[in-house]
Amino acid sequence: MDFAPVIDGFGVVLQPENLLFCLIGVTVGMLIGVLPGLGPAATVAILLPITLTVEPVTAIIMLAGIFYGAQYGGTITSVLLRLPGEASSVVTVFDGYAMARQGRAGAALGIAAIGSFVGGTIAIIGLTFFAPLVASFALDFGPPEYTILALLGILLVASVGSGTLVKALIAAGIGLLLATIGRDGFTGSERFTFDVLQLSDGIDFVPIAMGVFGLGEILYNLEDRNNNTKAPTKVTKVLPSKAEIKQSSGAIGRGSVIGFFLGILPGGGAVLSSLAAYAYEKKCSKNPERFGQGAIEGVAAPESANNAAATSSFIPLLTLGIPANATIAVIYGALLIQGVTPGPQLVEDNPDIFWGVVNSMYIGNVFLLIMSIPLIGIFVKILQVRAAILAPITVLITLIGAYTIANSVFDIFLVCLFGAIGYLMKKVGLEPGPLVLAFVLGVLLETALRRSLILFGGDPTGFIGRPISGTLVAILVAVIAFPLIAKLWKSKTKQKELV
């Protein structure tokens, strides 16, 4: 492996201007991420327009900062308000909030920051060595492989979501249909534009992400859902004691490794890994009864795991060009806007950009550790500010930000429209994640499918004939068939028991 581009990448990232924007990214990421209900996907989506005002390299570095800041923002609300910012922080609430009630909120947040830093760093090191290998393997991929890979990605994200599969697939289907709006890339004919000039280039990804994730969530919160939220616990001593660090070091190490490997899987890597890391620590513990009562390992393990997973989920994005979850889908969209097309060619053709992205993650992660501990006092203050005051600030950031994407009032209308759609989807139980992910993958999927069909002369069995796409088809069939077989098996055993 040639390390020269890796080191050159650091040279770019470490320029004072870039460091400053990374710092701003981490801070604003945490500031918006602590707002109840706004998870990392929403936070990154809301702040996307700000990154469009600076140079591409700086923007990518700032995005990494926002990404890590937003991840940690969810942890803060989990510990202090027992409101998990996203699904991967739910288990943190169990011991994190118990610690807060015992006056140990500072230690919980401190160990979460340290665990997140270690987990993130281990995952970035893994990514540094692992990603070029996967990318070199994926260089052989052609349209048929990409067709199946994109389908697999959408299916996995839909099947590991919190709702039912049918509803997740409906959301994905709507996303795929929205992606067809605009000029057809093959024939140039306009599709579903209804003679609206602004639609001829298709709908931009940013208004959709800002609408369904950002405004949708804000509108949803207008229904007084968080009225029962208590004022945050006082935070006194932020740094965990030596004994606490020693007690959690094993949990941090194990959580990081679990997170790294599970994070590579498309779908709910971060959610699955935080649950798995928590369950593993509880199982290994000599006193499992401490878990749920304020065991520091119960915070350290899932927080290390979800940050490691969040980082390693960049591997499928940077090597295959397939976003593994909703937050990464937003980052994918942001990278595309900056002229960076993630995929197997990236490391080969643009090593400076590839390593710039990876190295900015190192820096973002370091800033997260440096900033989170001294800023905890400020975040507690922010959490004391009433939601009524924070809501219009977030709305205005979103609406003004939406205009700045393309200096277009039409984009603000789109954000409002998708905000309403996002709200309605939440009300009827449709998850917004699969919609955004499918929208992002829609163009790639259609292009790859049409090219494959032309390649195979219209014979769909061609997908099975190629070794890699054939294997991917087998995995796809297994993903579809496994839950059905498991269900049938379950009902048969039930019937037998009844007899």
Add this chain to the structure above:
Amino acid sequence: MTPDRAETPVGGEPESVEELVAQWEDEKPPASGPLTNVATGALVALLGVAGVIGSRSLGLGSTSQPGPGTWPLVVSVALIVLGVLLVARARTAGFGEKFSVDSWRVVAGLASMIAFTLLIGNIGFEIPAALLAFFWLKVLGNEGWRSSAVGAVLMPVFFYLIFVTLLKTNIPHYF
């Protein structure tokens, strides 16, 4: 440290993971019924039907030479199937949330954003931002007159400093 030695236990706070999970369940808003699933499924199927009609007019091509309508047709047919499946499984497909008396706040919030969007192109963002902030603080947030007025003045100033002075974006501004 065990919970019974907790420094600041607050009344009504959950004491264990089980209680916390139970409290989350209690705090959940009332679930919508199967009827919402039926309506959602029907709407999705209708969207699929509209998609099929639109795809046909685009030109379907053939499997060896797919046309502009081929892929939208595949997706639309999938949406019809999924919509019908949701209607058929309306009782078991998991429920969303009931619309409540508070849902008017969402409509009002959305209306204020659309009004902001309509005004921004004509008079810049400052006055619409002040009006939106005041509406969200006073009407939707139940804040007092004074704090709403102060917020309505400070927020546009804050955003002017960020988006006009600092980031130098082209956001339309009056001042």
